[in-house]
Amino acid sequence: MNLNVLIRRIHLGSAFVLLGFVLMYFITGLVVTHGAWFGEATEQVVRRTEPFPRELSASPDAAEFAIQLRERLGLRGKPSRMEHRKDGSWRVSFAHPGHVTEVTIPADRSPLSLVEKHQGWQRILVGLHRLHGYGGGGLYTLWALLVDVTAVSMIVFAVTGVVLWHRMTRDRRLGWGILSAGFVLTASTLAYLMLRR
Amino acid sequence: MRIHLYGGLACFWYLLVFAVTTLRFNHPGLLPERREPAIQWERATVIPDLTDDLKLGEAVRGDLDLIGWVLPWNLQKTPSGDLRFELVRPGRNYRVTTDRAGGRVSVEERATGAGSAINFMHGSTGGVPGTRFLQLWGLYTDLTTGLVLFLSVSGVVLWWRRARDRRLAAVVVVLGLLVSAALMLRVWIFG
Numbered sequence: 001m002n003l004n005v006l007i008r009r010i011h012l013g014s015a016f017v018l019l020g021f022v023l024m025y026f027i028t029g030l031v032v033t034h035g036a037w038f039g040e041a042t043e044q045v046v047r048r049t050e051p052f053p054r055e056l057s058a059s060p061d062a063a064e065f066a067i068q069l070r071e072r073l074g075l076r077g078k079p080s081r082m083e084h085r086k087d088g089s090w091r092v093s094f095a096h097p098g099h100v101t102e103v104t105i106p107a108d109r110s111p112l113s114l115v116e117k118h119q120g121w122q123r124i125l126v127g128l129h130r131l132h133g134y135g136g137g138g139l140y141t142l143w144a145l146l147v148d149v150t151a152v153s154m155i156v157f158a159v160t161g162v163v164l165w166h167r168m169t170r171d172r173r174l175g176w177g178i179l180s181a182g183f184v185l186t187a188s189t190l191a192y193l194m195l196r197r
Numbered sequence: 198m199r200i201h202l203y204g205g206l207a208c209f210w211y212l213l214v215f216a217v218t219t220l221r222f223n224h225p226g227l228l229p230e231r232r233e234p235a236i237q238w239e240r241a242t243v244i245p246d247l248t249d250d251l252k253l254g255e256a257v258r259g260d261l262d263l264i265g266w267v268l269p270w271n272l273q274k275t276p277s278g279d280l281r282f283e284l285v286r287p288g289r290n291y292r293v294t295t296d297r298a299g300g301r302v303s304v305e306e307r308a309t310g311a312g313s314a315i316n317f318m319h320g321s322t323g324g325v326p327g328t329r330f331l332q333l334w335g336l337y338t339d340l341t342t343g344l345v346l347f348l349s350v351s352g353v354v355l356w357w358r359r360a361r362d363r364r365l366a367a368v369v370v371v372l373g374l375l376v377s378a379a380l381m382l383r384v385w386i387f388g
Binding site: 012015016017019020022024026027030032076077078096098099124127128131132133134139142143148150154157158161162169174175178179182185186189190192193197 | 322
């Protein structure tokens with residue numbers, strides 16, 4: 001197979017892997033970076049208590065405790081880290097885009113207090129954009145895996161794109177100019193942040 | 198084709214930064230945020246007579262030629278009327294204390310490593326208070342966002358024109374988008 005064809009196929013393949021998530025990231029990114037354009041998100045807060053589920057086998061400091069708690073309480077969302085508070089209670093939140101439930105577990109295992117927040121569409125988009133990291137159950141592990149695949153595909157896509165340009169073009173002055181300008185801006189921004197007192 | 202080609206070159210460096218920072222969000226150990234040892238320094242200065250603590254903090258920041266956000270929830274007024282505040286920015290944090298009587302400001306400065314600096318570059322369009330230079334990166338981010346959305350469409354159109362089997366091409370694109378959308382809906386609705 002011709003090398004140009006191979007590179008083009010890799011470029012295309014990585015583009016297809018990227019397409020869905022890149023569209024999502026760059027559309028939801030607008031809400032993250034220009035929140036004011038889209039207005040304030042609404043938020044409905046519901047507070048309630050639930051009896052402590054006695055059948056939990058893990059202790060609050062164990063990783064599986066949050067997963068067990070989520071199942072027993074019929075909650076949804078990716079669990080945060082368990083937070084041990086000064087008064088001896090524990091707190092954990094379960095979040096999925098546009099929805100957060102904070103659960104406080106008193107030290108004496110008396111009824112749990114739950115605060116459920118239902119947020120507007122802006123927070124749903126921001127939640128999709130910011131969802132990352134492994135753990136929290138199969139769905140979130142799959143999501144994290146796709147985020148990794150998207151990031152690696154983006155590097156492959158960008159590099160093969162430059163290689164294709166280099167191989168397809170005879171007069172490369174404009175291309176080198178654009179690439180150099182981008183490099184100077186990226187390197188100087190990083191250097192500015194790292195070196196400026 | 199030319200717009201696709203040169204637009205892609207314009208996005209190249211941002212896409213690399215975006216990809217590396219995305220990997221870092223998933224794997225925080227990749228470029229960990231560090232707390233370097235603090236460096237102490239002082240500077241003689243005239244501290245302005247402002248009653249608003251936040252404005253005073255921002256004035257001191259300008260006088261010290263520092264950049265960053267004065268944290269409004271960490272402003273502490275001492276009994277002598279001096280101000281202690283935190284100033285944060287990507288790559289560095291400061292703890293600033295004024296000494297009005299001595300006409301000095303003391304600063305505890307701490308570098309936070311490349312991780313926090315590169316995080317800023319993932320998607321910051323607002324810049325950092327005290328400098329206009331970083332607004333350039335914000336412009337680049339906005340330009341790239343628009344270009345990537347355009348290039349996604351132009352890339353599919355270019356490929357569609359060249360595809361030998363357009364039916365297969367359509368199935369691949371639509372199926373890819375549907376699978377991604379289904380996963381997003383699954384996460385949103387069913388968590």
